[in-house]
Amino acid sequence: VVPAATILHADLDAFSASVEQRDDPALRGRPVLVGGGVVLAASYEARAAGVRSAMSGYEARRRCPHAIVVPVRFDAYVEASKAVFEIFEAMTPLVEPISIDEAFLDVSGALRLLGDPVDIATTLRRRVREEVGLPLSVGIATTKFLAKVASAQAKPDGLLLVPPGGELAFLHPLPVEALWGVGPATRDKLVSRGVRTVGDLAGLPDSVLGRFLGGAVGRHLRSLAWNVDPRRIETGRRDKTIGSQRALGPRRRSSQDLRDIVLAIADRVTARLRKAERLGRTVIVTIRFGDMQKITRSRTLIEPTDDTSVIATVAEALLTGVLDAPDPDSAGLDAHGSTGPPRTVLDARGVTLVGVRLSGLCRPDAVQLGLPFDATGRGAWRAVDDGVDRIRARFGRDAVARAATLHTGPHHEVPGRPSAVDAP
Protein backbone atom coordinates (compact mmCIF):
# COMPACT_ATOMS: atom_id res chain seq x y z
CA VAL A 1 0.00 0.00 0.00
CA VAL A 2 1.42 3.38 -0.97
CA PRO A 3 0.71 5.95 1.76
CA ALA A 4 -0.93 9.18 0.65
CA ALA A 5 1.04 12.41 0.78
CA THR A 6 -1.07 14.38 3.24
CA ILE A 7 1.47 16.31 5.28
CA LEU A 8 2.00 19.93 4.32
CA HIS A 9 4.88 22.14 5.37
CA ALA A 10 3.86 25.78 4.95
CA ASP A 11 6.59 28.40 5.12
CA LEU A 12 6.25 32.17 4.60
CA ASP A 13 8.96 33.48 2.27
CA ALA A 14 11.48 35.97 3.73
CA PHE A 15 8.81 36.61 6.31
CA SER A 16 9.57 39.93 7.97
CA ALA A 17 11.01 41.42 4.77
CA SER A 18 7.82 40.44 2.95
CA VAL A 19 5.72 42.14 5.65
CA GLU A 20 7.77 45.32 5.17
CA GLN A 21 7.34 45.19 1.38
CA ARG A 22 3.63 44.60 1.83
CA ASP A 23 3.25 47.64 4.09
CA ASP A 24 5.46 50.04 2.09
CA PRO A 25 5.00 49.93 -1.69
CA ALA A 26 8.27 51.83 -2.11
CA LEU A 27 10.09 48.70 -0.91
CA ARG A 28 8.53 46.32 -3.42
CA GLY A 29 10.91 44.89 -5.99
CA ARG A 30 13.87 46.31 -4.11
CA PRO A 31 16.51 44.71 -1.86
CA VAL A 32 15.32 45.05 1.75
CA LEU A 33 17.15 44.14 4.96
CA VAL A 34 15.23 43.94 8.22
CA GLY A 35 17.43 44.88 11.17
CA GLY A 36 20.67 46.85 11.03
CA GLY A 37 23.02 45.02 13.40
CA VAL A 38 22.27 41.49 12.33
CA VAL A 39 19.99 40.70 9.38
CA LEU A 40 16.71 39.26 10.65
CA ALA A 41 15.46 38.73 7.10
CA ALA A 42 16.53 39.70 3.59
CA SER A 43 14.13 40.10 0.67
CA TYR A 44 14.75 37.89 -2.34
CA GLU A 45 16.16 40.90 -4.20
CA ALA A 46 18.81 41.19 -1.48
CA ARG A 47 19.42 37.44 -1.42
CA ALA A 48 20.28 37.64 -5.11
CA ALA A 49 23.26 39.75 -4.04
CA GLY A 50 24.42 37.05 -1.62
CA VAL A 51 22.82 38.34 1.58
CA ARG A 52 21.65 35.69 4.05
CA SER A 53 19.67 36.03 7.23
CA ALA A 54 21.76 36.06 10.43
CA MET A 55 24.54 37.80 8.49
CA SER A 56 26.04 40.87 10.14
CA GLY A 57 24.57 44.12 8.83
CA TYR A 58 28.05 45.26 7.89
CA GLU A 59 28.66 42.29 5.62
CA ALA A 60 25.14 42.48 4.19
CA ARG A 61 25.60 46.14 3.17
CA ARG A 62 28.98 45.33 1.69
CA ARG A 63 27.44 42.69 -0.55
CA CYS A 64 24.36 44.73 -1.36
CA PRO A 65 25.20 48.45 -1.07
CA HIS A 66 21.84 49.60 -2.44
CA ALA A 67 19.81 47.62 0.07
CA ILE A 68 17.23 49.50 2.08
CA VAL A 69 17.61 48.79 5.79
CA VAL A 70 14.40 48.97 7.81
CA PRO A 71 13.97 48.63 11.57
CA VAL A 72 12.39 45.54 13.13
CA ARG A 73 8.63 45.88 13.76
CA PHE A 74 8.00 42.78 15.82
CA ASP A 75 4.35 43.59 16.55
CA ALA A 76 3.56 43.76 12.84
CA TYR A 77 5.08 40.30 12.31
CA VAL A 78 3.12 38.81 15.20
CA GLU A 79 -0.10 40.22 13.79
CA ALA A 80 0.61 38.91 10.28
CA SER A 81 1.53 35.51 11.70
CA LYS A 82 -1.74 35.29 13.63
CA ALA A 83 -3.73 36.04 10.48
CA VAL A 84 -1.87 33.33 8.54
CA PHE A 85 -2.32 30.73 11.28
CA GLU A 86 -6.06 31.47 11.33
CA ILE A 87 -6.16 30.44 7.68
CA PHE A 88 -4.18 27.28 8.48
CA GLU A 89 -6.63 26.42 11.27
CA ALA A 90 -9.56 26.96 8.92
CA MET A 91 -8.25 24.15 6.70
CA THR A 92 -7.51 21.56 9.41
CA PRO A 93 -7.29 21.47 13.20
CA LEU A 94 -4.06 19.47 12.90
CA VAL A 95 -1.63 22.40 12.77
CA GLU A 96 1.78 22.24 14.43
CA PRO A 97 3.53 25.62 14.62
CA ILE A 98 7.31 25.47 14.29
CA SER A 99 8.02 29.18 14.49
CA ILE A 100 6.37 32.51 13.78
CA ASP A 101 6.42 31.86 10.01
CA GLU A 102 6.27 28.07 9.61
CA ALA A 103 3.95 25.15 10.38
CA PHE A 104 3.12 21.54 9.59
CA LEU A 105 -0.45 20.65 8.62
CA ASP A 106 -1.97 17.18 8.44
CA VAL A 107 -4.80 17.37 5.89
CA SER A 108 -5.71 13.67 5.82
CA GLY A 109 -9.05 14.45 7.49
CA ALA A 110 -9.91 17.33 5.16
CA LEU A 111 -9.68 15.54 1.81
CA ARG A 112 -13.39 14.88 1.26
CA LEU A 113 -14.33 18.41 2.17
CA LEU A 114 -11.57 20.42 0.54
CA GLY A 115 -10.11 18.28 -2.24
CA ASP A 116 -6.76 16.57 -2.63
CA PRO A 117 -3.65 17.89 -0.86
CA VAL A 118 -2.51 19.90 -3.89
CA ASP A 119 -5.94 21.58 -4.03
CA ILE A 120 -5.71 22.37 -0.34
CA ALA A 121 -2.19 23.76 -0.65
CA THR A 122 -3.25 25.88 -3.62
CA THR A 123 -6.16 27.30 -1.66
CA LEU A 124 -3.88 27.96 1.30
CA ARG A 125 -1.40 29.88 -0.85
CA ARG A 126 -4.15 31.88 -2.58
CA ARG A 127 -5.89 32.82 0.66
CA VAL A 128 -2.66 33.88 2.41
CA ARG A 129 -1.76 35.98 -0.63
CA GLU A 130 -5.22 37.58 -0.94
CA GLU A 131 -6.14 37.99 2.73
CA VAL A 132 -2.76 38.70 4.36
CA GLY A 133 -0.74 39.83 1.35
CA LEU A 134 2.21 37.50 1.84
CA PRO A 135 3.89 34.84 -0.32
CA LEU A 136 3.71 31.31 1.07
CA SER A 137 5.57 28.21 -0.10
CA VAL A 138 4.20 24.74 0.57
CA GLY A 139 5.78 21.30 0.39
CA ILE A 140 3.64 18.16 0.37
CA ALA A 141 4.90 14.67 1.19
CA THR A 142 4.27 11.50 3.16
CA THR A 143 6.43 12.62 6.12
CA LYS A 144 7.07 15.83 8.02
CA PHE A 145 10.72 15.79 7.21
CA LEU A 146 10.21 15.39 3.48
CA ALA A 147 7.47 18.03 3.35
CA LYS A 148 9.95 20.43 4.91
CA VAL A 149 12.62 19.59 2.34
CA ALA A 150 10.01 20.02 -0.39
CA SER A 151 8.93 23.49 0.74
CA ALA A 152 12.56 24.60 0.77
CA GLN A 153 12.90 23.38 -2.83
CA ALA A 154 9.64 25.10 -3.76
CA LYS A 155 10.79 28.57 -2.66
CA PRO A 156 10.18 31.30 -3.50
CA ASP A 157 6.40 31.43 -3.70
CA GLY A 158 6.05 27.84 -4.89
CA LEU A 159 4.30 24.53 -4.34
CA LEU A 160 5.97 21.13 -4.58
CA LEU A 161 4.47 17.68 -4.16
CA VAL A 162 6.81 14.74 -3.66
CA PRO A 163 4.74 11.90 -5.12
CA PRO A 164 4.43 8.75 -3.02
CA GLY A 165 6.89 6.23 -4.37
CA GLY A 166 9.14 8.98 -5.72
CA GLU A 167 10.59 10.02 -2.38
CA LEU A 168 14.06 8.52 -2.68
CA ALA A 169 14.52 9.66 -6.27
CA PHE A 170 13.81 13.18 -5.03
CA LEU A 171 15.88 12.94 -1.87
CA HIS A 172 19.06 11.07 -2.72
CA PRO A 173 20.63 13.54 -5.19
CA LEU A 174 20.35 16.43 -2.69
CA PRO A 175 23.44 17.57 -0.72
CA VAL A 176 23.67 16.28 2.88
CA GLU A 177 22.93 19.73 4.32
CA ALA A 178 19.39 19.38 2.95
CA LEU A 179 18.77 17.01 5.86
CA TRP A 180 17.19 18.70 8.87
CA GLY A 181 19.86 18.54 11.55
CA VAL A 182 22.94 18.74 9.33
CA GLY A 183 24.64 22.07 9.99
CA PRO A 184 28.17 23.25 9.29
CA ALA A 185 29.89 20.95 11.83
CA THR A 186 28.12 17.77 10.73
CA ARG A 187 28.44 18.64 7.04
CA ASP A 188 32.21 19.08 7.42
CA LYS A 189 32.52 15.73 9.18
CA LEU A 190 30.58 14.01 6.41
CA VAL A 191 32.19 15.76 3.45
CA SER A 192 35.68 15.07 4.82
CA ARG A 193 34.82 11.37 4.53
CA GLY A 194 33.46 11.69 1.03
CA VAL A 195 29.77 11.76 2.01
CA ARG A 196 28.32 14.58 -0.08
CA THR A 197 24.76 13.64 -0.99
CA VAL A 198 21.84 12.20 0.91
CA GLY A 199 22.26 9.10 -1.24
CA ASP A 200 25.88 8.73 -0.12
CA LEU A 201 24.73 8.89 3.50
CA ALA A 202 21.89 6.44 2.89
CA GLY A 203 24.41 3.87 1.69
CA LEU A 204 26.38 3.81 4.94
CA PRO A 205 25.55 1.36 7.75
CA ASP A 206 24.54 2.73 11.16
CA SER A 207 27.77 1.48 12.70
CA VAL A 208 29.89 3.64 10.39
CA LEU A 209 27.68 6.70 10.77
CA GLY A 210 27.67 6.19 14.53
CA ARG A 211 31.47 6.35 14.56
CA PHE A 212 31.43 9.61 12.55
CA LEU A 213 28.62 11.41 14.33
CA GLY A 214 27.53 9.59 17.50
CA GLY A 215 24.85 6.95 17.83
CA ALA A 216 21.64 8.92 17.99
CA VAL A 217 22.59 11.48 15.35
CA GLY A 218 23.82 8.77 12.98
CA ARG A 219 20.67 6.67 13.29
CA HIS A 220 18.45 9.72 12.99
CA LEU A 221 20.10 11.00 9.82
CA ARG A 222 20.14 7.55 8.23
CA SER A 223 16.42 7.23 8.90
CA LEU A 224 15.76 10.58 7.31
CA ALA A 225 17.89 9.63 4.31
CA TRP A 226 15.47 6.72 3.75
CA ASN A 227 12.46 8.99 4.44
CA VAL A 228 11.70 7.11 7.65
CA ASP A 229 10.09 9.73 9.90
CA PRO A 230 7.20 8.47 12.03
CA ARG A 231 6.59 11.77 13.86
CA ARG A 232 2.95 12.86 13.88
CA ILE A 233 1.64 16.39 13.75
CA GLU A 234 1.56 17.61 17.36
CA THR A 235 -0.88 20.36 18.21
CA GLY A 236 -0.74 22.38 21.40
CA ARG A 237 2.99 22.09 22.00
CA ARG A 238 4.34 24.37 24.70
CA ASP A 239 7.80 25.79 25.15
CA LYS A 240 10.00 23.78 27.46
CA THR A 241 12.23 26.70 28.39
CA ILE A 242 11.81 30.47 28.54
CA GLY A 243 14.81 32.76 28.43
CA SER A 244 16.27 36.06 27.39
CA GLN A 245 19.75 37.23 26.58
CA ARG A 246 21.61 40.38 25.68
CA ALA A 247 24.72 40.90 23.61
CA LEU A 248 26.92 43.66 24.95
CA GLY A 249 29.41 44.55 22.24
CA PRO A 250 33.14 44.90 22.78
CA ARG A 251 32.93 47.61 25.48
CA ARG A 252 34.30 46.62 28.89
CA ARG A 253 31.65 46.28 31.60
CA SER A 254 32.13 46.48 35.33
CA SER A 255 31.02 43.72 37.63
CA GLN A 256 28.26 46.02 38.92
CA ASP A 257 27.04 46.80 35.38
CA LEU A 258 26.83 43.10 34.59
CA ARG A 259 24.91 42.39 37.78
CA ASP A 260 22.46 45.13 36.90
CA ILE A 261 22.05 43.73 33.40
CA VAL A 262 21.44 40.20 34.64
CA LEU A 263 18.83 41.49 37.10
CA ALA A 264 17.04 43.34 34.28
CA ILE A 265 17.09 40.20 32.13
CA ALA A 266 15.76 38.10 35.02
CA ASP A 267 12.96 40.62 35.45
CA ARG A 268 12.06 40.29 31.75
CA VAL A 269 12.14 36.50 31.90
CA THR A 270 9.97 36.25 35.00
CA ALA A 271 7.46 38.66 33.46
CA ARG A 272 7.22 36.36 30.43
CA LEU A 273 6.99 33.36 32.74
CA ARG A 274 4.00 34.86 34.55
CA LYS A 275 2.36 35.90 31.28
CA ALA A 276 2.70 32.32 30.03
CA GLU A 277 1.37 31.04 33.38
CA ARG A 278 4.45 28.95 33.99
CA LEU A 279 6.86 28.36 36.85
CA GLY A 280 10.47 27.42 36.30
CA ARG A 281 12.73 25.30 38.48
CA THR A 282 16.19 25.45 36.91
CA VAL A 283 17.91 28.81 36.45
CA ILE A 284 20.50 28.77 33.65
CA VAL A 285 22.90 31.66 33.18
CA THR A 286 24.79 31.97 29.90
CA ILE A 287 28.00 34.00 29.71
CA ARG A 288 29.98 34.74 26.57
CA PHE A 289 33.52 36.02 27.07
CA GLY A 290 35.53 38.48 25.02
CA ASP A 291 36.94 35.65 22.90
CA MET A 292 33.34 34.52 22.12
CA GLN A 293 33.65 31.33 24.14
CA LYS A 294 30.34 30.54 25.82
CA ILE A 295 29.68 28.82 29.12
CA THR A 296 26.56 28.04 31.12
CA ARG A 297 26.02 27.70 34.85
CA SER A 298 22.78 26.40 36.26
CA ARG A 299 21.10 25.74 39.58
CA THR A 300 17.98 23.72 40.21
CA LEU A 301 15.72 25.01 42.96
CA ILE A 302 13.75 22.84 45.31
CA GLU A 303 10.46 24.22 44.02
CA PRO A 304 9.53 25.92 40.77
CA THR A 305 8.84 29.63 41.01
CA ASP A 306 8.15 32.75 38.95
CA ASP A 307 9.29 35.07 41.73
CA THR A 308 11.57 37.77 40.36
CA SER A 309 13.64 38.22 43.52
CA VAL A 310 14.36 34.50 43.80
CA ILE A 311 15.29 33.98 40.16
CA ALA A 312 17.23 37.24 39.92
CA THR A 313 19.22 36.42 43.04
CA VAL A 314 20.12 32.94 41.86
CA ALA A 315 21.07 34.30 38.44
CA GLU A 316 23.22 36.98 40.00
CA ALA A 317 24.91 34.43 42.25
CA LEU A 318 25.68 32.18 39.28
CA LEU A 319 27.07 35.14 37.31
CA THR A 320 29.29 36.47 40.07
CA GLY A 321 30.42 32.96 40.94
CA VAL A 322 32.07 32.82 37.54
CA LEU A 323 33.19 36.40 37.03
CA ASP A 324 34.58 37.23 40.47
CA ALA A 325 36.66 34.05 40.68
CA PRO A 326 40.42 34.48 40.25
CA ASP A 327 41.41 33.87 36.66
CA PRO A 328 43.42 30.64 36.42
CA ASP A 329 45.52 31.95 33.54
CA SER A 330 46.54 34.97 35.61
CA ALA A 331 47.34 32.94 38.69
CA GLY A 332 51.07 32.97 38.10
CA LEU A 333 51.36 36.72 38.40
CA ASP A 334 51.44 36.90 42.17
CA ALA A 335 53.85 34.04 42.43
CA HIS A 336 56.30 36.12 40.39
CA GLY A 337 56.01 38.99 42.79
CA SER A 338 53.56 41.31 41.09
CA THR A 339 51.48 43.49 43.40
CA GLY A 340 47.79 44.14 43.66
CA PRO A 341 44.85 41.80 43.90
CA PRO A 342 44.71 38.76 41.60
CA ARG A 343 42.87 39.33 38.34
CA THR A 344 39.32 38.06 38.22
CA VAL A 345 37.88 36.13 35.32
CA LEU A 346 35.98 39.29 34.35
CA ASP A 347 39.14 41.43 34.34
CA ALA A 348 41.06 38.86 32.35
CA ARG A 349 38.49 37.91 29.74
CA GLY A 350 35.71 40.48 29.48
CA VAL A 351 32.07 39.60 28.83
CA THR A 352 30.14 40.14 25.57
CA LEU A 353 26.82 38.47 26.34
CA VAL A 354 24.72 37.45 29.32
CA GLY A 355 21.51 35.45 29.32
CA VAL A 356 19.04 33.93 31.78
CA ARG A 357 16.85 30.95 30.94
CA LEU A 358 14.37 28.93 32.99
CA SER A 359 13.80 25.24 32.37
CA GLY A 360 11.84 22.59 34.23
CA LEU A 361 8.69 24.57 33.45
CA CYS A 362 5.37 23.54 34.95
CA ARG A 363 1.94 24.99 35.51
CA PRO A 364 1.35 26.79 38.81
CA ASP A 365 -1.36 24.32 39.81
CA ALA A 366 1.18 21.48 39.66
CA VAL A 367 2.64 22.92 42.85
CA GLN A 368 -0.70 23.34 44.61
CA LEU A 369 -1.64 19.77 43.76
CA GLY A 370 1.71 18.47 44.95
CA LEU A 371 2.38 16.90 41.58
CA PRO A 372 5.92 15.83 40.84
CA PHE A 373 7.85 18.29 38.70
CA ASP A 374 9.09 15.76 36.23
CA ALA A 375 8.17 12.31 35.03
CA THR A 376 9.17 10.55 38.21
CA GLY A 377 9.36 13.20 40.91
CA ARG A 378 12.62 11.80 42.17
CA GLY A 379 15.43 14.23 42.77
CA ALA A 380 13.00 17.11 42.86
CA TRP A 381 13.34 17.13 46.62
CA ARG A 382 17.08 17.36 47.10
CA ALA A 383 18.55 19.28 49.99
CA VAL A 384 18.93 23.04 50.03
CA ASP A 385 21.41 24.32 47.47
CA ASP A 386 23.75 27.30 47.26
CA GLY A 387 21.25 29.44 45.41
CA VAL A 388 18.78 29.14 48.23
CA ASP A 389 21.49 29.81 50.80
CA ARG A 390 22.38 33.00 48.99
CA ILE A 391 18.76 34.10 48.84
CA ARG A 392 18.49 33.58 52.57
CA ALA A 393 21.68 35.48 53.24
CA ARG A 394 20.34 38.40 51.29
CA PHE A 395 16.63 38.51 52.03
CA GLY A 396 16.38 36.76 55.39
CA ARG A 397 15.84 33.22 56.52
CA ASP A 398 12.25 32.88 55.38
CA ALA A 399 12.67 34.57 51.98
CA VAL A 400 12.50 31.39 49.99
CA ALA A 401 9.61 30.06 51.99
CA ARG A 402 7.75 33.28 51.35
CA ALA A 403 8.48 33.17 47.63
CA ALA A 404 7.62 29.55 47.01
CA THR A 405 6.65 27.35 49.92
CA LEU A 406 9.78 25.46 50.72
CA HIS A 407 9.80 21.76 51.26
CA THR A 408 12.49 21.11 53.73
CA GLY A 409 13.85 17.70 53.02
CA PRO A 410 13.71 14.39 51.24
CA HIS A 411 11.20 12.86 53.66
CA HIS A 412 8.53 15.49 53.32
CA GLU A 413 5.35 13.69 52.30
CA VAL A 414 3.57 14.97 49.22
CA PRO A 415 0.62 13.27 47.52
CA GLY A 416 1.62 11.63 44.28
CA ARG A 417 5.30 11.56 45.06
CA PRO A 418 7.04 8.19 45.10
CA SER A 419 7.88 7.42 48.69
CA ALA A 420 10.73 5.40 50.14
CA VAL A 421 8.36 2.69 51.33
CA ASP A 422 7.48 1.88 47.72
CA ALA A 423 11.00 0.76 47.05
CA PRO A 424 11.96 -2.93 47.08
Add this chain to the structure above:
DNA sequence: TCTGGGGTCCTAGGACCC
Protein backbone atom coordinates in the same frame (compact mmCIF):
# COMPACT_ATOMS: atom_id res chain seq x y z
C1' DT B 1 33.21 41.11 9.10
C1' DC B 2 32.98 40.34 13.85
C1' DT B 3 29.24 38.21 14.82
C1' DG B 4 21.15 38.91 17.65
C1' DG B 5 17.65 36.58 20.13
C1' DG B 6 14.57 32.91 20.63
C1' DG B 7 14.46 28.05 21.04
C1' DT B 8 15.24 22.18 20.70
C1' DC B 9 17.71 17.96 21.33
C1' DC B 10 21.77 14.93 22.46
C1' DT B 11 25.83 13.39 25.20
C1' DA B 12 28.39 12.33 29.19
C1' DG B 13 30.03 12.05 33.96
C1' DG B 14 28.99 12.05 38.78
C1' DA B 15 25.70 11.77 42.63
C1' DC B 16 22.39 9.16 44.47
C1' DC B 17 19.06 5.39 45.18
C1' DC B 18 17.52 0.58 45.37
Add this chain to the structure above:
DNA sequence: TCTGGGGTCCTAGGACCC
Protein backbone atom coordinates in the same frame (compact mmCIF):
# COMPACT_ATOMS: atom_id res chain seq x y z
C1' DT C 1 32.43 -5.62 53.56
C1' DC C 2 32.74 -5.70 48.72
C1' DT C 3 30.70 -5.70 44.26
C1' DG C 4 27.33 -5.19 40.48
C1' DG C 5 23.41 -3.56 37.76
C1' DG C 6 19.74 -0.46 36.66
C1' DG C 7 17.70 3.82 36.90
C1' DT C 8 17.00 9.01 37.58
C1' DC C 9 18.55 13.57 38.26
C1' DC C 10 21.78 17.43 37.89
C1' DT C 11 25.20 19.91 35.45
C1' DA C 12 27.86 21.42 31.40
C1' DG C 13 28.75 21.62 26.74
C1' DG C 14 27.74 21.41 21.84
C1' DA C 15 25.19 21.20 17.43
C1' DC C 16 21.41 22.83 15.21
C1' DC C 17 17.16 25.53 13.75
C1' DC C 18 14.37 29.88 12.69
